[in-house]
Amino acid sequence: MKELKELTKAEEQIMQELWEMDGGFVKEVLERLPEPKPAYNTVSTLIRILETKGFVKHESFGKSHRYLPKIGKEEYKKHITDKLLSGYFDNSPKSMLSFFVEENKMDISDLDEILQLIRKNKK
Template identity: 65%
Template sequence: MKIKDLTRAEEQLMQVLWDLDKAFVKEVIEKLPIPKPAYNTVSTIIRILETKGFVGHEAFGKAHQYFPIISKEDYKRFATEKLLDNYFENSVESMFSFFVKEEKMDLSDVDEILKMINKIKNRPR
């Protein structure tokens, strides 16, 4: 299944569902920041997420408990690839240098990345 873009509101609800694993609309609302959106608003957005293939549900009478179908890791991969493709011409180097220039990374972050790279390079194949 092809992953689709999420709106900011859809992504916010997915973050809650990923954290909770399973939840009723009321439980999702409890985890949202103040001002809390209306029940019907959250319910509508969750149904849109279900239509987009991000969420499934289990019925308990009239109530529905929702759960993620798309994992957070899969969406993270999709969003990162999109960012890399649309803004950095598919260049990790370009994206990395952008974050360094914008001071979103400090030397300790760079050191950690270098350690990860060395660990990957030294893995037996």
């Protein structure tokens, strides 16, 4: 598989909606975006950029297009996490986990759930 490109904040916001909807028309994506809403043409342009980057494909219905995710949310999540892990934590999950603990982003119940997952996956 080819290397995934990084999404801009605006592109990621559009992808989040397309993933949630499992595809849709520009108008439907626009309706789901928070206020202040961007212009229709802005959303349309962003979706076409996403298509060029290989994240989105479309189905034609006359002159309109329904856009569908081509890259799954889980696939992109793995890409972003791998990039975060290698770029900021020297490929050390321990360092990344320590960071979240030290920044008070995790509590004891979160850590307990992680330990349960580790034990489950060791079997």
